[in-house]
Amino acid sequence: MKKVVILGAGFAGLHIFYKIRHLIGKKIDVTVIDSRSHSLLKPSLPEVAFEGAPISHSLVELKHTLESRGAEFIQDEVVSIDEKNNSLSLKSGESVGYDYLMVTLGALKDYDAIKGFREYGYSVCDDEQAQRLWERVKTFEGGKVVTGAAKSTWGTRVDAPPLSAPCEGPIGEIMFMLDYYLDKDKGKKRAEDYSINVFTPGEVFFEDVGDTPREAIGKFMKEYQMNLSNNKELTEIGKDFVAFEDGTKMDCDLAIIIPPYSAPQVLKDSNIGDEKGFIPTDKTMRHLDFDNIFAAGDITALAQPKLGHVAIIQGGIAAASLMKELGEDVEIPPHDLSVFCIMNMGGHNTTLIESNVLYGGNVDIGFYSPIAKMMKWGFDNYLYYNKGHMPPDLALEATDKLIKLL
Numbered sequence: 278m279k280k281v282v283i284l285g286a287g288f289a290g291l292h293i294f295y296k297i298r299h300l301i302g303k304k305i306d307v308t309v310i311d312s313r314s315h316s317l318l319k320p321s322l323p324e325v326a327f328e329g330a331p332i333s334h335s336l337v338e339l340k341h342t343l344e345s346r347g348a349e350f351i352q353d354e355v356v357s358i359d360e361k362n363n364s365l366s367l368k369s370g371e372s373v374g375y376d377y378l379m380v381t382l383g384a385l386k387d388y389d390a391i392k393g394f395r396e397y398g399y400s401v402c403d404d405e406q407a408q409r410l411w412e413r414v415k416t417f418e419g420g421k422v423v424t425g426a427a428k429s430t431w432g433t434r435v436d437a438p439p440l441s442a443p444c445e446g447p448i449g450e451i452m453f454m455l456d457y458y459l460d461k462d463k464g465k466k467r468a469e470d471y472s473i474n475v476f477t478p479g480e481v482f483f484e485d486v487g488d489t490p491r492e493a494i495g496k497f498m499k500e501y502q503m504n505l506s507n508n509k510e511l512t513e514i515g516k517d518f519v520a521f522e523d524g525t526k527m528d529c530d531l532a533i534i535i536p537p538y539s540a541p542q543v544l545k546d547s548n549i550g551d552e553k554g555f556i557p558t559d560k561t562m563r564h565l566d567f568d569n570i571f572a573a574g575d576i577t578a579l580a581q582p583k584l585g586h587v588a589i590i591q592g593g594i595a596a597a598s599l600m601k602e603l604g605e606d607v608e609i610p611p612h613d614l615s616v617f618c619i620m621n622m623g624g625h626n627t628t629l630i631e632s633n634v635l636y637g638g639n640v641d642i643g644f645y646s647p648i649a650k651m652m653k654w655g656f657d658n659y660l661y662y663n664k665g666h667m668p669p670d671l672a673l674e675a676t677d678k679l680i681k682l683l
Contacts, residue, residue, distance in 0.1 A: 279305045279603065282365065282375040284355060286311040286339055288319075288585045289574030289592040290381035291665040294348060296596035301347035304603050308373060309343050310365070312354040316665050317404055320585060321657045323447065323621055325407040327414060327454035332404050334657075337665045358547040360567055377569050377599060380549070380556050381592070384443065384538040384575040384583055391427055391536055393514040399533045401447055410533065414458065419465055420530030423519050424451045425476035427511045429537045432551030434565065435558070435578045438635050441479040443538040443575075443583040446618040446630070448475065449483075449494060451533050456501050457623020467502050474527055476509035476519075485582045485616050486641065487634035493643030494628070538583055540576065551578055560612035562595035571595040579612070581635075586617040589667060615640065619653040627653060 281297070283290045286309050294309060301307055315336040324330035343350040354368040358378075365373045386402045388394045399413055400406040426442035452473050459465040475482065475498070482505055483491050498505060510522035511534065518526045539545075540554025549570060551557045556572035557565045558579060564570040573595040574580060574588035581587075590613075597609045615633040622628060627650035631642045659668055 279376040280374060281305045281307045281377045281379065281599070282373060283307065283309045283379045283381060284365070285380070285382035285574075285576070286313070286316045286343075286665075287381060287383045287574060287588070288665075289383075289588040289595070290379070291316060291337075292589050292592035292667055293379050293381065293573065293596045293599075294343065294346075295666050296593060297599060298346055298348070300600070300603065300605070307348040308351060308375075309339070309348050310351045310353060310355060310367070310373065311339060312352065313339070314352055315339060318657070318660055318665070319402075320619075320653075321661075322401050322404070322407040323450040323454055325404070326401045326410040327451075327458050327623070329411055329415075332408055334661055335404060335407075337661070342664045355543050358543065358549060360547070360549050360570065363569065375569075377571070377602070379595060379599070380544075380570065380572040380576055381574050381588075382541050382544065382576045384555075385541050387537045387539045390539070391511060391514060391534065394534065394536065396514075397516055397532060398514040399531065400536060401451060401533070402535060413531065414455065417459075417531055418463075419459070419470040421528050422452075422455065422471060422473045422531045422533065423476065423527050423529040424448055424455075424473065424533040425509065425511065426478060426535035427537045428478035429539070430553065431581070432553040432555055432557070432578055434551040437579050437581045438485070440484055440581050442477060442484065442535070444535070445477065445483050445485070445582075446584070446620060447535055448477075449620045449628075450622070452503060453497065453501070453620070453622035453626070455533070456503075457626065461624065472502070472504070474504045474506070474529075476506045476511070476521070476527070478508070478510050480507060482507065485635050486630060486632035486643075489641040490628075490630045490632055490643035493645060497622070497628075538575070544576070553578075560594075561598045561609050562591055562612075563598055571598060582616065584616060584618065587614055590614060619649050619656070621650070621653060625650050 318335045321335045340350045357366040399410045429443045513520040514532045519529045520526045544550040545554035555578040573591035575583040600607045617631045620628045625647045629644040629649035633640045
């Protein structure tokens with residue numbers, strides 16, 4: 278019986294678990310390690326931050342979910358990785374051995390990399406920040422809003438798109454959902470009572486998609502009188518301003534930021550990360566240097582942008598690679614990535630984005646419709662009520678075909 282350890286129970290980690298759980302007790306024992314007691318369903322966090330949705334609907338309890346399905350769950354933090362002896366050291370002092378290690382830790386949201394964030398900044402990137410933002414939004418009576426993503430930097434061991442921002446989809450939800458709340462719920466007037474100013478560290482906003490989604494988003498930004506500034510690398514948030522690397526500042530009464538993404542310290546200190554701590558893999562999600570280590574999701578160097586859809590694709594590949602290693606008759610899916618997100622814009626307003634232009638493809642869709650809202654509602658609820666288990670592959674394939682017909 279081989280010992281499989283899944284390190285991290287986010288999208289990628291849970292997807293791998295559900296893909297391989299039928300082998301538990303037959304070919305493998307599975308241990309899942311996570312520092313949290315609950316997995317966080319991040320796609321629903323904007324609803325927490327701008328609609329006051331309960332955070333409980335974004336959390337999946339891990340111990341019962343995993344152990345009732347045959348795995349062992351350890352809530353602890355890994356402090357060191359001994360890849361030569363196939364062993365993990367935990368903060369509690371315990372050691373856990375493995376035959377195969379699946380690294381799905383996700384990326385760290387490095388709020389402290391931005392001077393002044395803890396005092397004056399807000400975000401939607403985790404459960405604590407989303408709830409904190411909702412409390413601020415409820416009391417916001419107008420002024421200048423600034424939102425954007427800080428610049429992130431990546432390693433060089435794999436050939437992946439060198440994006441300036443880890444993912445700008447949340448910025449789209451921030452600016453449109455906040456506008457909807459201020460306009461419809463609070464009765465505030467654009468330009469007169471409030472303004473929303475958007476910045477990007479990239480040459481273009483939404484650099485991970487093609488012209489069709491960008492033009493759709495740009496049309497709404499113009500209609501809603503939102504201003505965009507390109508090539509802006511955030512350095513500081515003050516009481517009434519945000520500052521950038523080029524020496525410019527923007528007046529600001531409310532700063533909502535996507536912080537830089539970085540690798541957890543345990544990976545920076547290990548021998549399994551690249552120069553930035555992200556895991557370098559081939560396109561079967563196997564580590565470039567260690568045959569018994571696989572990775573998927575935001576923590577991989579190949580995952581650009583850092584996006585749930587990419588984590589699911591990579592999780593499926595990693596699971597298939599492991600099963601094939603164990604002698605199962607499976608095909609390893611190709612590493613064909615695409616950007617896919619359903620952007621809540623407040624109320625029934627929603628834009629579905631699908632694009633593989635970043636990877637040399639020709640799919641580039643920006644679809645604005647209440648149908649997209651229904652799809653997001655259905656996906657979020659399925660994920661919650663099925664304890665982080667993705668819809669069946671056939672359902673996802675049917676959805677993909679439907680999108681291409683719209």
